[in-house]
Amino acid sequence: MPVGPAPRVLLVTPEVFPLAKTGGLADVCAALPRALARRGADVRFLVPAYTRALDRVHAPRVAARLGPLLGVASAQLIQGAMPGSGLPVWLLDCPELYRRPGTLYQDPDGKDWPDNWQRFGLLAHAAARIALGEAQLDWQPEVVHCHDWHTGLAPYLIGRAAAPRPRTLFTVHNAAFQGNFPAEHAPHLGLPPEVLSPEAMEFWGQLSFLKAGVRYADRVNTVSPTYARELFTAEFGYGLEGLFRHRGSDFTGILNGIDTELWDPAADDGIAARFSADAPQGKADCKTALQAALHLARDPQAPLVAFASRITWQKMADVTLERLPALLAANSRLQFALLGTGERALERGFLALAPHYPGRVSVRIAYTEDEERRLQAGADVLLHGSRYEPCGLAHKIAMRYGALPVVRRTGGLADTVREGVNGFMFESTAGEDLQAAVARCLATYAQRPDAWRAMRDHAMCGDYSWEQPALEYLALYRAAPVIASAGSTSG
Numbered sequence: 502m503p504v505g506p507a508p509r510v511l512l513v514t515p516e517v518f519p520l521a522k523t524g525g526l527a528d529v530c531a532a533l534p535r536a537l538a539r540r541g542a543d544v545r546f547l548v549p550a551y552t553r554a555l556d557r558v559h560a561p562r563v564a565a566r567l568g569p570l571l572g573v574a575s576a577q578l579i580q581g582a583m584p585g586s587g588l589p590v591w592l593l594d595c596p597e598l599y600r601r602p603g604t605l606y607q608d609p610d611g612k613d614w615p616d617n618w619q620r621f622g623l624l625a626h627a628a629a630r631i632a633l634g635e636a637q638l639d640w641q642p643e644v645v646h647c648h649d650w651h652t653g654l655a656p657y658l659i660g661r662a663a664a665p666r667p668r669t670l671f672t673v674h675n676a677a678f679q680g681n682f683p684a685e686h687a688p689h690l691g692l693p694p695e696v697l698s699p700e701a702m703e704f705w706g707q708l709s710f711l712k713a714g715v716r717y718a719d720r721v722n723t724v725s726p727t728y729a730r731e732l733f734t735a736e737f738g739y740g741l742e743g744l745f746r747h748r749g750s751d752f753t754g755i756l757n758g759i760d761t762e763l764w765d766p767a768a769d770d771g772i773a774a775r776f777s778a779d780a781p782q783g784k785a786d787c788k789t790a791l792q793a794a795l796h797l798a799r800d801p802q803a804p805l806v807a808f809a810s811r812i813t814w815q816k817m818a819d820v821t822l823e824r825l826p827a828l829l830a831a832n833s834r835l836q837f838a839l840l841g842t843g844e845r846a847l848e849r850g851f852l853a854l855a856p857h858y859p860g861r862v863s864v865r866i867a868y869t870e871d872e873e874r875r876l877q878a879g880a881d882v883l884l885h886g887s888r889y890e891p892c893g894l895a896h897k898i899a900m901r902y903g904a905l906p907v908v909r910r911t912g913g914l915a916d917t918v919r920e921g922v923n924g925f926m927f928e929s930t931a932g933e934d935l936q937a938a939v940a941r942c943l944a945t946y947a948q949r950p951d952a953w954r955a956m957r958d959h960a961m962c963g964d965y966s967w968e969q970p971a972l973e974y975l976a977l978y979r980a981a982p983v984i985a986s987a988g989s990t991s992g
Contacts, residue, residue, distance in 0.1 A: 507541035508978050510534075511642035511667070513628045515621060515651035516605055517546060519584055520554035520592075523605050524811070525757075525894045526674050529724070530648055532760040535586050536971035545640065547628050549599045549620070550579055550592035557584055558592060565636045571623050572689060573597065578627070578636060593627045618682040621710065622690040625654035632659050632667045644978045647671045650680030653714030654690065657702070660717050668981035671718035673711070675891050676732055676739050677815070680710030704740065715744055719981040721752045724892035725913030729754030737889055755974060756916055757892040758967035759901070764874075766902050766961075771871050772878040776903070778961040781954075784878070784903050791879025795838055795863035803834040804946050806939070807880035807904060809873050809895050812843030812851070812866075817886035817909070817930060822850045824932045824939075829858055832943055838863040840876050877902040882942055886927070886935050890914050900924070900960035905953075907938050923960040 516522055518531040534544040548554060555561065558581035565578040579592040593599070598620045603609045606617060614620065625647075630636040632645045632655075645667050647655045656669040684697050687708050696702045702713040715721050723729050729752065731737035732745045745752055762768075766784075767777040773790035776783030785801060792799050812818045829835055837858075839851055848866050855864040865872070873895075877883070883899035883906045892913030896906040900917075906924040908914040918924040925945075927938035946953050 507537070507543070507975060508643040509543040509545075509640070510537065510644045510646055510978065511545055511547060511628065511631060512646045512648070513547045513624065513652045513655055514648040515549065515624065517548055517583075517590075520548060520557050520590070521551045521605055525892075526649060528760065528894060529674070529757055531583075531586075532758065532763075532967050533971065533974065534588055535760075536758070536967035537974065538586070538588060540971055540975060542975065544588055545642070546583065546588065546590040547624070547631060548590060548592055549605075549624055550594035551605060552600045554592055555579070555594075555600075558582070558590060559584055559587075561592070564591060565638055567627060567630060567636065570626055571619055571691065573619075573623065576623065576627065578631075578638075591631070593624055595623060598623060617680070618686045618690065618708075618710075621651040621680065622654055622686075625652055625658055626691065628652065628655040629658035629662070633662050642667045644981065645669050646974075646978075647714060647718065649674045650678060650709075650711035650714065653680060653710035653712070654692075655714075656718035657696070657713050657716075658691075660719075668720070668978070669718045670720045670722065670977060670981060671714035673715065673721065673723040673732070673891075676711065676723075676737065676741060676745075677889070679704070679712070679739065679741075681705075681707040682710070684708045712741060712744065715741065715748065719751075720977055721745075721748050722977060723752075723754050724757045725916050726754035726756065727915045728889075728891045728912040731889070731912060753977065755970050755977070756913060757894065758970050759894055759897045759965045761901070761966045764898050764901055766878060769874060769878070771874045773875070776878075778903075778958045781903065781957075787875070787878035788881070789879075791838070791875055792836070794875065795865075796860065797836050797838070797863055798860040800834060800836075803836050804832070804882060804943050805836045805838065805880050806882040806884050807876050807899075808837070808839040808841065808884050809876050809899075810841050810885060812839070812841045812847045814844065815888050815890075816843075817888055817935065818843060818847045818851075820886060820930065820932045820935055821884060822847060822854065824936045825854065825862075827936060828939055829861060831940065835943065836861050836863075838865075838876060838880065840865045840872055841868055842866055873898070874902075877904055880904040881946060882907060882939075884935075884939065885914070886930075887911060887914060888930050893917075896924070897963075897965040900963055901965060903957050903961050905942065905956055905960055907935075907942050909935075917963075917965075921956070923956055923963060 516527040518527040561581040564580035774783030774786035890912035927934040
């Protein structure tokens with residue numbers, strides 16, 4: 502693996518925990534930089550100044566004024582420190598774009614903000630100004646690490662500048678979400694007409710932020726080795742499989758980790774009792790507490806299966822809902838607990854099912870990290886079927902907390918779960934396959950307690966940290982080409 506001084510890295514992301522979060526992207530963008538910093542990298546963040554981010558950042562102060570940009574009268578960079586890690590962060594402050602109700606990307610009715618093209622186009626332009634030394638700051642990156650479609654224009658904006666310029670890395674977190682917008686917005690984003698061609702950013706008549714990132718970054722990666730290979734196929738590439746293949750050796754997969762300090766049952770004050778593989782008694786205490794909190798029958802021998810995920814088609818929530826009555830009928834002691842939010846019809850389906858199984862089924866249409874901790878700590882099994890899963894974090898948290906995952910063999914799930922060793926797997930999206938895998942799991946739980954304990958110990962002792970992935974990212978930063986001419990990119 503290449504060695505050398507750790508670089509200065511600007512990490513550009515639409516969300517990072519604890520400033521702003523809608524999903525696993527925020528957790529990744531919080532934990533990876535800490536691991537990089539431990540290896541000597543000088544890592545700084547650029548994130549939109551959402552209201553919650555401004556409320557949570559430490560010691561905020563105005564660091565630079567960007568002036569009129571992309572149709573907004575003014576924008577500025579507010580510098581502060583990340584809670585917990587203390588790493589430097591710039592918040593891109595533009596109140597009319599970022600201080601809004603609803604979620605980070607949607608209005609209170611769950612509809613995408615119609616000006617998301619402008620909101621995240623502005624983020625890319627601000628990243629380019631910092632990268633190219635145009636923001637009048639006392640720091641300039643050697644590498645700009647862009648996360649997900651929201652940052653996809655940044656590699657192009659940086660790449661068209663005269664050399665020398667920073668190297669760029671674009672990380673694809675989920676190729677199904679592409680940031681596709683009407684092509685008419687291109688001039689308002691400061692983009693020339695030539696980008697609206699199939700060889701550039703045009704995608705089925707639209708302007709694609711994701712395609713821009715993949716096309717123009719010096720290096721591209723995604724969040725697991727298996728998902729990287731899957732993106733070469735029509736099933737998973739969502740129309741961009743040819744471009745992924747075109748990037749060739751410039752495109753790799755690095756498996757996400759989890760924050761093993763944040764998710765540690767041996768030191769977790771948010772669960773009923775601490776425990777570890779060497780001292781597992783607290784796991785039983787957590788199960789008892791969870792059963793009481795969820796109004797499930799207090800039965801220490803009942804297998805408790807959790808579903809802790811977005812309630813969506815991607816996560817096979819529809820298949821889980823369809824098969825749950827048969828699973829409950831086949832095992833009279835089986836308990837099922839759901840925590841999450843998602844598609845309204847599926848939410849209603851689970852809520853309607855629960856009253857038919859008092860003491861056996863709990864459905865909580867909500868999500869907080871504290872609730873996930875208690876659920877993972879008390880559950881025996883995590884049911885985590887996915888039609889596709891770039892990496893996944895919930896199943897790693899489950900294994901660390903002694904809940905064995907039942908997963909489909911896809912993406913990062915295939916890279917971390919081994920049948921009969923630390924979990925159970927099924928191949929297809931058919932309900933029969935999911936049901937059969939759960940049946941194998943429950944049979945092992947009931948009939949082979951020694952094997953179950955060995956699997957649980959193996960799962961809990963796995964290395965899910967960011968230490969190895971951080972080394973791989975540092976090597977990728979160093980592998981990106983040194984820019985010797987204006988507009989140079991690879992691939």
